Amino acid sequence: MTIKEAQEVVDKWIKEYGVRYFSELTNMACLTEEVGELARVIARTYGDQSFKKGEKPNLGEEMADVLWVLICLANQTGIDLTEELQKSIDKKTQRDSERHKNNPKLKDHNDSKLKE
Known part of the structure:
Protein backbone atom coordinates (compact mmCIF):
# COMPACT_ATOMS: atom_id res chain seq x y z
CA MET A 1 0.00 0.00 0.00
CA ASP A 80 -0.33 15.02 0.80
CA LEU A 81 2.01 12.89 2.89
CA THR A 82 3.71 11.39 -0.17
CA GLU A 83 4.67 14.84 -1.41
CA GLU A 84 5.72 16.07 2.03
CA LEU A 85 7.79 12.97 2.76
CA GLN A 86 9.61 13.38 -0.55
CA LYS A 87 10.31 17.03 0.29
CA SER A 88 11.67 15.94 3.68
CA ILE A 89 13.91 13.28 2.10
CA ASP A 90 15.22 15.82 -0.42
CA LYS A 91 15.89 18.38 2.31
CA LYS A 92 17.71 15.87 4.52
CA THR A 93 19.73 14.56 1.58
CA GLN A 94 20.88 18.03 0.61
CA ARG A 95 21.56 19.14 4.18
CA ASP A 96 23.02 15.94 5.61
CA SER A 97 24.63 14.12 2.67
CA GLU A 98 28.05 14.17 4.39
CA ARG A 99 27.16 15.17 7.93
CA HIS A 100 26.34 11.71 9.31
CA LYS A 101 29.10 9.95 7.36
CA ASN A 102 31.62 12.32 8.97
CA ASN A 103 30.21 12.05 12.50
CA PRO A 104 32.77 10.13 14.57
CA LYS A 105 30.09 9.35 17.15
CA LEU A 106 28.16 7.36 14.57
CA LYS A 107 31.26 5.64 13.25
CA ASP A 108 32.24 4.53 16.73
CA HIS A 109 28.71 3.29 17.37
CA ASN A 110 28.64 1.30 14.12
CA ASP A 111 32.06 -0.21 14.85
CA SER A 112 30.96 -1.36 18.31
CA LYS A 113 27.81 -2.92 16.84
CA LEU A 114 29.90 -4.87 14.34
CA LYS A 115 31.96 -6.35 17.19
CA GLU A 116 28.86 -7.76 18.89
Missing part, protein backbone atom coordinates in the same frame (compact mmCIF):
# COMPACT_ATOMS: atom_id res chain seq x y z
CA THR A 2 1.38 3.40 -0.92
CA ILE A 3 1.10 6.39 1.39
CA LYS A 4 -1.48 7.89 -0.98
CA GLU A 5 -3.50 4.68 -0.86
CA ALA A 6 -3.25 4.64 2.93
CA GLN A 7 -4.60 8.18 3.07
CA GLU A 8 -7.50 7.14 0.83
CA VAL A 9 -8.25 3.98 2.83
CA VAL A 10 -8.26 5.88 6.14
CA ASP A 11 -10.50 8.59 4.67
CA LYS A 12 -12.95 5.98 3.36
CA TRP A 13 -12.96 4.19 6.73
CA ILE A 14 -13.60 7.43 8.63
CA LYS A 15 -16.52 8.30 6.34
CA GLU A 16 -17.99 4.80 6.49
CA TYR A 17 -17.42 3.82 10.13
CA GLY A 18 -16.09 6.81 12.02
CA VAL A 19 -18.91 9.23 11.17
CA ARG A 20 -16.40 12.11 10.86
CA TYR A 21 -12.85 13.02 11.77
CA PHE A 22 -12.23 14.10 15.34
CA SER A 23 -11.16 17.73 15.55
CA GLU A 24 -7.54 18.49 14.75
CA LEU A 25 -6.89 19.27 18.40
CA THR A 26 -8.44 15.98 19.53
CA ASN A 27 -6.42 14.08 16.94
CA MET A 28 -3.24 15.83 18.10
CA ALA A 29 -4.00 14.66 21.64
CA CYS A 30 -4.69 11.15 20.29
CA LEU A 31 -1.38 11.20 18.39
CA THR A 32 0.44 12.16 21.58
CA GLU A 33 -1.29 9.32 23.41
CA GLU A 34 -0.36 6.80 20.70
CA VAL A 35 3.28 7.96 20.68
CA GLY A 36 3.31 7.44 24.44
CA GLU A 37 2.01 3.89 24.02
CA LEU A 38 4.71 3.24 21.42
CA ALA A 39 7.33 4.65 23.79
CA ARG A 40 6.10 2.32 26.55
CA VAL A 41 6.53 -0.75 24.33
CA ILE A 42 9.99 0.39 23.18
CA ALA A 43 11.06 1.07 26.79
CA ARG A 44 9.95 -2.41 27.82
CA THR A 45 11.35 -4.16 24.73
CA TYR A 46 14.68 -2.37 24.32
CA GLY A 47 15.11 -0.46 27.57
CA ASP A 48 15.47 -1.42 31.19
CA GLN A 49 11.79 -1.80 31.99
CA SER A 50 9.94 -5.10 31.88
CA PHE A 51 6.42 -5.77 30.70
CA LYS A 52 3.70 -5.73 33.32
CA LYS A 53 1.50 -8.79 33.66
CA GLY A 54 -0.86 -8.86 30.69
CA GLU A 55 1.18 -6.46 28.54
CA LYS A 56 2.53 -7.72 25.25
CA PRO A 57 5.29 -6.59 22.91
CA ASN A 58 2.96 -5.16 20.25
CA LEU A 59 5.46 -2.81 18.62
CA GLY A 60 3.97 -3.01 15.12
CA GLU A 61 0.45 -2.40 16.38
CA GLU A 62 1.54 0.71 18.25
CA MET A 63 3.47 2.02 15.22
CA ALA A 64 0.38 1.47 13.06
CA ASP A 65 -1.76 3.37 15.58
CA VAL A 66 0.63 6.34 15.38
CA LEU A 67 0.53 6.20 11.59
CA TRP A 68 -3.29 6.01 11.59
CA VAL A 69 -3.71 9.19 13.60
CA LEU A 70 -0.99 10.98 11.64
CA ILE A 71 -2.81 10.07 8.42
CA CYS A 72 -6.07 11.37 9.91
CA LEU A 73 -4.39 14.69 10.69
CA ALA A 74 -2.92 14.88 7.19
CA ASN A 75 -6.27 14.12 5.57
CA GLN A 76 -8.23 16.65 7.53
CA THR A 77 -5.65 19.40 6.97
CA GLY A 78 -5.20 18.71 3.25
CA ILE A 79 -1.64 17.41 3.47
